[in-house]
Amino acid sequence: MDKKQCVYAKKCGGCDYQGIDYKEQLAKKQAYMKKLLKPVCHVEPIIGMKDPFHYRHKVHAAFDCTKRGQIVAGVYKKNSHEVVDVESCMIEDEECDRIIRDIKDMLRSFKIKTYDEDTGYGLLRHVLIRKGYATGQIMVVLVLSSPILPSKNNFVKAIRKKHPDISTIVLNVNQKKTSMVLGDRNITLYGKGFIEDKLCGCTFRISPNSFYQVNPRQTELLYEKAVHEAHLTGNECVIDAYCGTGTIGIIASKNAKEVIGIELNRDAIRDAVTNAKRNNVKNISFYNEDAGKFMVEMAEKKESADVVIMDPPRTGSTEEFLSSVVKLSPKRVVYVSCGPESLLSDLKYLVRHGYKVKRCTPYDCFPYTAHIENCVLLERTN
Missing domain, CATH: 3.40.50.150 (Vaccinia Virus protein VP39)
Structure with missing residues (x-):
């Protein structure tokens, strides 16, 4: 059913x-x-x-701010760059969705602004989360328009307090005006900067930019x-x-x-x-x-x-x-x-x-x- x-x-x-x-x-x-x-x-x-539900172990959320000042996080509306605010998705891993929700709720208290594609102002562009199916290891990638995250240590502590299962947190720098989600530079804020998962009896390393089936x-x-x-x-x-x-x-x-x-x-x-x-x-x-x-x-x-x-x-x-x-x-x-x-x-x-x-x-x-x-x-x- x-x-x-x-x-x-x-x-x-x-x-x-x-x-x-x-x-x-x-x-x-x-x-x-x-x-x-x-x-x-x-x-x-x-x-x-x-x-057939919650099978996606790679979850990506675009971040934006509406004209009324409401922070939204989710997917782009079909054939547009308007972000649909998604609280939980039927095909995405539920824990990944919860982490994205909590990051969204934390932005105001840390005075972190979402990136505006039109003006180029703002800091947080995307959040990418990958979770090992067999290992349960979780990687959180914060895609920013700058390598500097204000109060980064406190921000990392706050996310980990809510989600102690997080294995690593990485800051990915994407300063280009592009539709590509990830930039080339990764800065590890917590953990090893990668996670591992098991597939067909073998262990595989998953980095922020690695291709790994969802x-x-x-x-x-x-x-x-x-x-x-x-x-x-x-x-x-x-x-x-x-x-x-x-x-x-x-x-x-x-x-x-x-x-x-x-x-x-x-x-x-x-x-x-x-x-x-x-x-x-x-x-x-x-x-x-x-x-x-x-x-x-x-x-x-x-x-x-x-x-x-x-x-x-x-x-x-x-x-x-x-x-x-x-x-x-x-x-x-x-x-x-x-x-x-x-x-x-x-x-x-x-x-x-x-x-x-x-x-x-x-x-x-x-x-x-x-x-x-x-x-x-x-x-x-x-």
Whole structure:
């Protein structure tokens, strides 16, 4: 049974499937994927959640002040930069929501002004909270327009008094006029400046700027499926392309001979190296390079890989990258996708160039929204 209708549904616009029974949501997503991928493959039944509420373990609130002087914190109204004041959200972790509410209530007594996008005045822009699903560790990131937080020690003490479970508090400096939430500079105010979480038996470090899936319960099932579809026996060389902080590659390393993780983001690679050491994984190496170029060079040197696991952004992969997969010619490609339309386009390319789609399994990692993750297995036909 679904809970009652969200009170912010008409204002917020964050949940496309608000007011629709969860079983019906899954049926809609299943039908969409079947119709979309009909030209290339069969689609397995979608893997949904037993409890589709409060699954988001990364919660972001934009802060603003109304013309009447009321401080608001929440999400941007669809297609605008007007902040909808959200007290509690049906899909966000409840403890994270409580911390944001309390920070909002503390601002006046600490004389902290919210940032005004139009004038560039004010201090607090956003609050980002990440919570480890398995560990319960909590990171609070205060995104400010300046590196100076007045009465910072007292502010930190006040938040921790209300929420003693907070593991670390970080001040992130974003001085640019940009829609990007986080800036590049992080100053640790309390704790280690990062938290850890466990996924598929491995421990991962999460820094303020790290990419880490927002729904760990479903991510664990998705990643287990990806490694299962790779059919690893312990003798394979595996490439983890778009590897981020190394999550899938480190999980796969238990069953592979060698894993090569490739990622353009330097900060992510730094975290990936730390994560490998933290899990005592010796058979994985990371490269801060363009994955497509790296694989072309491997093919030119007559080097090979048995499996390529790829987890590109929502916009999908590039033709350069896909052609490099074809040149390297692994036996299997496991494609983890968060963008169904770009997935179809990429699968069509690989099918035209000697691969067959064996199976696609959708995962509902974002209940109440239209987003769908998929795990697809492709095998070389020749």
